[in-house]
Amino acid sequence: MSAPVSNSASAAAPPATKICFNSQCKEIVADHQPPRKKGWRLRSGEIAELCGRCSSAFEQGTFCETFHSGVTGWRNCETCRKRLHCGCIVSAQTYIYLDAGGVECIACATKSLPKTPNQMSSPSMLMQHVSERRDSSAKPWKSVTTPFSGQWRQAPHMWNMTNMQSDLQQRLSYEFDRPCSIERLTPGRRHYISAHEKNFEPERVISGSVNNISQDRYAHGNTGENDPNSTRKLVSMDPSTSSGFKIETKPNPSSNLHPLPINLQTSPVAKEDSSLVVGLPVPFSSSHGAKGPITLPANQPLAQVTSPLSSQLCPPHITEAGLQVQMRNGRTKGDAFPRTQLLPRYWPTITDQDLQQISGSSQTIITPLFEKMLTASDVARIGRLVLPKKCAEVYFPTISQPEGLPLKVQDTSGRNWTFQFRFWPNNNSRMYVLEGVTPCIQAMQLQAGDTVTFSRIDPEGKLVMGFRKASSNSNEQDPKTHNSGNDLPSPPEDQSTWPIQKDVSISRSLPVPSKRKAKTLGSKNKRLRIENEESMDLKLTWEEAQKLLHPPPNSSPSIVVIEGHEFEEYEEAPILGKMPYLTSNQAGSACIAAQESGGSKRGKAKAQKDNVEVSDRLAALASLAIGENLPASQPTTKHPRHKPGCSCIVCIQPPSGKGPKHKPECNCNVCLTVRRRFKTLREKRQSEKELEISEKQPPSTIPPSDVLPEARTNDPRSTGASPSDEIPSLKGTTNVDTEISASPPLKITQIDLNIQPEREEEPSTLQQTVTLVPY
DNA sequence: GCTTCGCATGGAA
DNA sequence: GTTCCATGCGAAG
Numbered sequence: 001m002s003a004p005v006s007n008s009a010s011a012a013a014p015p016a017t018k019i020c021f022n023s024q025c026k027e028i029v030a031d032h033q034p035p036r037k038k039g040w041r042l043r044s045g046e047i048a049e050l051c052g053r054c055s056s057a058f059e060q061g062t063f064c065e066t067f068h069s070g071v072t073g074w075r076n077c078e079t080c081r082k083r084l085h086c087g088c089i090v091s092a093q094t095y096i097y098l099d100a101g102g103v104e105c106i107a108c109a110t111k112s113l114p115k116t117p118n119q120m121s122s123p124s125m126l127m128q129h130v131s132e133r134r135d136s137s138a139k140p141w142k143s144v145t146t147p148f149s150g151q152w153r154q155a156p157h158m159w160n161m162t163n164m165q166s167d168l169q170q171r172l173s174y175e176f177d178r179p180c181s182i183e184r185l186t187p188g189r190r191h192y193i194s195a196h197e198k199n200f201e202p203e204r205v206i207s208g209s210v211n212n213i214s215q216d217r218y219a220h221g222n223t224g225e226n227d228p229n230s231t232r233k234l235v236s237m238d239p240s241t242s243s244g245f246k247i248e249t250k251p252n253p254s255s256n257l258h259p260l261p262i263n264l265q266t267s268p269v270a271k272e273d274s275s276l277v278v279g280l281p282v283p284f285s286s287s288h289g290a291k292g293p294i295t296l297p298a299n300q301p302l303a304q305v306t307s308p309l310s311s312q313l314c315p316p317h318i319t320e321a322g323l324q325v326q327m328r329n330g331r332t333k334g335d336a337f338p339r340t341q342l343l344p345r346y347w348p349t350i351t352d353q354d355l356q357q358i359s360g361s362s363q364t365i366i367t368p369l370f371e372k373m374l375t376a377s378d379v380a381r382i383g384r385l386v387l388p389k390k391c392a393e394v395y396f397p398t399i400s401q402p403e404g405l406p407l408k409v410q411d412t413s414g415r416n417w418t419f420q421f422r423f424w425p426n427n428n429s430r431m432y433v434l435e436g437v438t439p440c441i442q443a444m445q446l447q448a449g450d451t452v453t454f455s456r457i458d459p460e461g462k463l464v465m466g467f468r469k470a471s472s473n474s475n476e477q478d479p480k481t482h483n484s485g486n487d488l489p490s491p492p493e494d495q496s497t498w499p500i501q502k503d504v505s506i507s508r509s510l511p512v513p514s515k516r517k518a519k520t521l522g523s524k525n526k527r528l529r530i531e532n533e534e535s536m537d538l539k540l541t542w543e544e545a546q547k548l549l550h551p552p553p554n555s556s557p558s559i560v561v562i563e564g565h566e567f568e569e570y571e572e573a574p575i576l577g578k579m580p581y582l583t584s585n586q587a588g589s590a591c592i593a594a595q596e597s598g599g600s601k602r603g604k605a606k607a608q609k610d611n612v613e614v615s616d617r618l619a620a621l622a623s624l625a626i627g628e629n630l631p632a633s634q635p636t637t638k639h640p641r642h643k644p645g646c647s648c649i650v651c652i653q654p655p656s657g658k659g660p661k662h663k664p665e666c667n668c669n670v671c672l673t674v675r676r677r678f679k680t681l682r683e684k685r686q687s688e689k690e691l692e693i694s695e696k697q698p699p700s701t702i703p704p705s706d707v708l709p710e711a712r713t714n715d716p717r718s719t720g721a722s723p724s725d726e727i728p729s730l731k732g733t734t735n736v737d738t739e740i741s742a743s744p745p746l747k748i749t750q751i752d753l754n755i756q757p758e759r760e761e762e763p764s765t766l767q768q769t770v771t772l773v774p775y
Numbered sequence: 776g777c778t779t780c781g782c783a784t785g786g787a788a
Numbered sequence: 789g790t791t792c793c794a795t796g797c798g799a800a801g
Binding site: 426435 | 778779780781782783784
């Protein structure tokens with residue numbers, strides 16, 4: 001940079017006089033002299049003040065020739081070979097960067113440009129326009145001037161700045177001039193709106209019809225400025241807009257980028273402009289007999305949008321109803337595939353990290369095609385990934401035979417996979433699938449609920465399959481399963497601003513199990529169904545589940561103390577009390593039978609027999625209660641009346657001193673069960689006490705603390721602490737023995753575990769109690 | 776009995 | 789009412 005910077009128009013000179021801004025001139029310009037000539041715009045937005053001589057040179061375009069001839073940065077115009085002082089703020093307006101490299105003087109750039117009203121109102125805009133022209137001329141795509149072209153009007157205090165120009169031109173080259181798709185993005189290039197753009201006032205930046213657009217957007221309150229926290233921007237499609245896409249903002253506290261409130265709703269002008277070419281990947285035409293793996297032909301499916309905004313924003317499959325979509329191969333896809341036919345859930349979301357992940361640092365262009373959340377079927381061993389029909393038909397090769405074609409896909413780590421892209425006839429339609437995805441799914445450790453994103457890398461035309469773990473979208477992610485290498489950034493917590501306005505609760509969470517009517521299920525499917533669906537019911541009936549547990553009859557408990565809390569440990573399995581809806585269930589439970597049979601031998605024998613034939617629901621309940629992944633789920637022999645393999649909550653407890661310790665924060669099912677039982681019984685006991693006392697005394701005179709001081713003291717609700725913080729956890733029986741002797745004297749509240757809600761009026765005749773200290 | 780394939784089914788949009 | 793698509797399911801290997 002050779003621009004004079006040493007002279008400040010107001011710093012060194014006395015108020016009455018100023019020095020010519022040209023550092024090589026230093027001519028004093030007095031205030032009384034004729035008005036100082038204006039030079040170039042400074043970074044501060046001010047105008048350099050020059051003496052008459054320097055100003056004349058500047059106006060004649062010979063300033064740099066005169067004063068900067070000995071400094072570096074000189075290049076020649078690619079067209080007329082005129083010398084251009086590149087990188088100098090003085091000459092920043094006199095040339096443009098060519099996309100193919102090199103520079104071109106503004107005169108040459110202007111010659112070939114049709115100038116229309118509202119256009120070319122600034123050199124910057126000209127640069128942009130010319131850049132488009134050059135870009136389009138260098139590429140085979142069809143280039144058509146659009147109403148959006150040249151709509152970027154100069155923000156005078158910004159656009160003259162060299163750094164701005166540089167940044168702008170980079171953005172123009174890499175973002176606006178992408179051969180259109182949703183966003184023609186170059187990895188490593190920031191496709192967010194850069195920070196300085198926040199200073200743009202849309203009304204000033206956008207003129208003409210586009211200005212109306214911005215106003216319209218403003219009228220709808222749909223500006224990024226409305227959300228000061230929205231500092232991250234992604235291009236996305238918005239079904240709420242007529243154009244179907246807009247710049248969305250994402251809160252990104254770590255980002256210092258700022259939103260540019262632009263929404264490209266289709267202007268009437270745009271609709272009328274039949275020449276607007278909206279990029280749209282064209283279905284691959286493949287010979288039916290082609291069997292070799294194919295990749296996406298580079299550029300072939302693309303048409304170019306010369307409008308920078310359109311180019312930047314239009315998604316690959318978006319076509320306005322009124323827009324003529326012309327493909328380079330002459331096919332028109334607009335009528336065949338209006339964007340409204342593609343469900344929003346398949347609209348791709350892509351971020352910088354996505355791009356980096358997909359293509360690394362190479363100068364490749366990423367075209368996000370679509371994404372799909374994986375279903376259970378997709379990740380099943382069958383290895384068939386169901387493709388959305390529209391996506392398959394638009395972005396994948398056209399296939400006419402069910403056998404389809406092998407499709408070569410690269411994953412984000414660079415591995416190549418070959419899937420069979422095919423379809424099945426289905427209801428006079430087609431159902432497209434990718435077969436053979438199991439290895440890839442497994443390699444990526446994908447699960448149902450994760451999202452795969454299909455993109456295309458140009459110019460190779462390679463199809464890339466990225467993925468986004470569902471866990472990355474949730475705070476409940478499991479760091480162990482979180483593939484940091486391939487995971488994509490988590491969306492903001494406020495998902496309402498996640499660029500794609502799909503049903504966040506669905507798209508960002510595991511798929512909701514289908515409510516499809518249960519059919520005949522295999523054993524495996526039954527198990528899955530229980531885990532997925534029945535568990536929901538069971539979760540809702542945990543309270544009832546707690547009440548179903550009863551100590552076995554005629555058994556004496558041994559008292560153990562776990563973390564200061566006494567437990568009665570029975571040598572026999574607990575009795576599963578019946579629930580009302582189970583009373584008619586013949587399978588019932590052995591314990592129920594035993595209980596109701598009064599403990600007779602016959603009843604016990606029947607109970608043991610029935611114990612094996614428990615109902616699915618009860619078995620599920622028991623399984624859920626014990627948890628299949630309990631570390632201490634190995635059956636023990638301490639409960640001889642239970643058969644080997646019994647997984648009741650008693651049997652799963654290891655023998656005293658042999659089980660692993662349960663940490664206080666342990667969330668295994670045993671601990672959870674105990675906690676819930678504590679809670680249930682405590683609440684019940686407390687309510688009973690309160691009720692009992694209230695019957696004796698006026699309620700107002702009896703504070704709860706007098707009723708059950710232990711409970712009040714330890715009740716997490718009274719302290720505001722979470723139950724998990726307060727509820728004691730099982731430490732297993734390993735340390736039980738030692739704690740028994742070490743435990744201090746406790747106030748024992750004895751609660752009858754045999755209480756049956758539906759038979760509460762009946763006193764328990766079994767004398768089974770559980771000793772616990774309310775927490 | 777298991778896996779794969781191809782189609783059918785039916786809930787959801 | 790239509791279409792999509794997740795998934796069930798029987799046949800075949």
